[in-house]
Amino acid sequence: MKLTKRALLGGAILAGLAAAATVGAAQPSSKTPVKIGEINSYSTMPQFTQPYRQGWQLAVEEVNVAGGLLGRKVEVVARDDAGKPEEALRHAIELTSKEKVDVLAGGFLSNVGLALADYAQKNKRVFIASEPLTDALIWDKGNRYTFRLRPGTYMQAAMLVEEAAKMPAKRWATIAPNYEYGQSAVAAFKELLKAKRPDVEFVGEQWPAQGKLEAGTTLQATTQSKPDAIFNVTFGADLAKLVREGNQRGIFPKVPVVSLLSGEPEYLDVLKDETPKGWIVTGYPWDQIDSPEHASFAANYYRRFGEYPKVGSVVGYATMQAIFAAIKKANSVDNEKLVTALRGLKFSTPFGPAEFRAIDQQSTMGAYVGKLDLRGNKGTMVQWRYADGKAYLPSDAYVKARRPAAAMK
Template identity: 85%
Template structure:
């Protein structure tokens, strides 16, 4: 009898101890390299964690995020991934901004069989060519955003297209998808010129001279951050914009419009986030909570950080556990909430159906904004199963 009592007390102590151990999420991102995106991103996931902990946590445990800065370097991201899993014993890895960094973490996930939720990296390779059982991606990919933009680009009378994109995985992936999808809709178009500036080091004058020498009817742009600002300023001064129509990925995001201000080029067709014009209940609740906590309005990074944690929380609830394999199983086909509305991870390629907003740029009150926008639900811009099976490794489908 005494031994039974002792056993029960030991079991109770063990349960209490487990309940006292927080669920740990290891978060790796380019905090010092891309602060205009990653600072709002950090605040987004902080809001989500605060909300879930205020509601009692998950599985009776608090949630803790251990963040690391990869400085935009794949080798730093890998070092942190090893340290977070081996030393900090995190239950889930998440994050990534640059596509080359994201792919390094994808490789780590495959080799170590550890769940990785890729928040921001957009290259298609993450879920297709380099996809694996342990990697899930949140944001709409380069293929998805290219498909959204092609819908509008195909309506332009333009036949001769030129492209400007950073010369690394994200830019290459975006251009490849745009070319493939536009030619499928408009067999008459031709691509007459392309420029590949090093990311963060664009020589805008040289780039635009080379592009305009090809006499394009329209331009597809994939530059972002400081490169985008330099390109816009140079194009405005030369009278290239808005004379030549531009279709541009990400350029409607507040992170970049706040920098462009009244230099924002009018009528560019873009993907972005018109945060001040969205009146859905899910977004209104998120935006109000975000402003209350940080005294500023949300950006795309804020949404991505918040939605990343919402997805992980939903997986833990569904699995009823933090066991790695149970979480991976729970993530396939997982439905979860985002400020943009419900989304899910497709089982076939583990890509989220979270969408983006598509519209045109304009200037209102001396500030850049999106007009004539619509929400493009991600599920409507993903390819069919046959396309995925042709690109995704067979072992990743198991």
């Protein structure tokens, strides 16, 4: 069959139109938003996750006023995992398959974070773990697609050990929730304190179920071991119960305490005038930080929400800042390109500059270390310092011994 010149020309035009249509379909239009799927324990940990939500809302509003990303608006699709790994997985599936989000972010509890990280690995989806503190997330169960923002249990334990090692205490007891986060924190504290002070011994361990602490029973068992000091990892309602019971029994401040997270406004606001003086803690003295980046963030946050920022606010804001910086660097939302961009990525936070180090995909964002005190019948931090996260990360050799080789690729 002979083809006329006109037929050939027509076919070429049709083929060109089809190709153009295909390219157009493959390239999102400026009307298609960059979508971030955010999963968190909004109903079970509102004292942290409500400020967290407001933090990421502020970041999204700011980037959209500035023109968005890749010429497109940014949209966050948020879901509540109710503190359950199975709920988080259900939402992750829905967000990626139905909502077609470009990136996954969030997680509060460590077991939820590990479930989301496993999903990210199996489905090759970038997951920015904002809050989960277990180090299994980046080491033993680390993977190519999971990056963690907050300093984990090893880093924060190292910050506290620096102070604990100076104490005369030789006999230590621990109180921690009996799940991944608590176990990880106690293991890191023991390892690091013994390395600095070989003379110390751990004489008692209490492992209450998260959210179900029986403060009287726990403290009675702890004091029976006659510790010189206590390492505490409880938080939220459990922390409030522990402090109240310890104050009533005269245990605090008689027995010195080193405590993870207890200087955060989320928890000090609950403790109020019951805040135990002298505890050595990691936290956030928001009203005393005068750096330009923090002053700008705090002012904008107050202007937007009419309240002062919490740690959750900082984490929510910084999580989005990291994602925005990665998308800008990759000039794409392709997940493989984002992984490349995230490794070694430098980004800004209200605490100052940070980066994801390439070897384990852990952020160098730090925390504040100081002592608890009362000011105007409210808990506060005194004698504090900023502990830059990069100074408390383990060596490359340590990471290589724990992180799967496949996660390094």
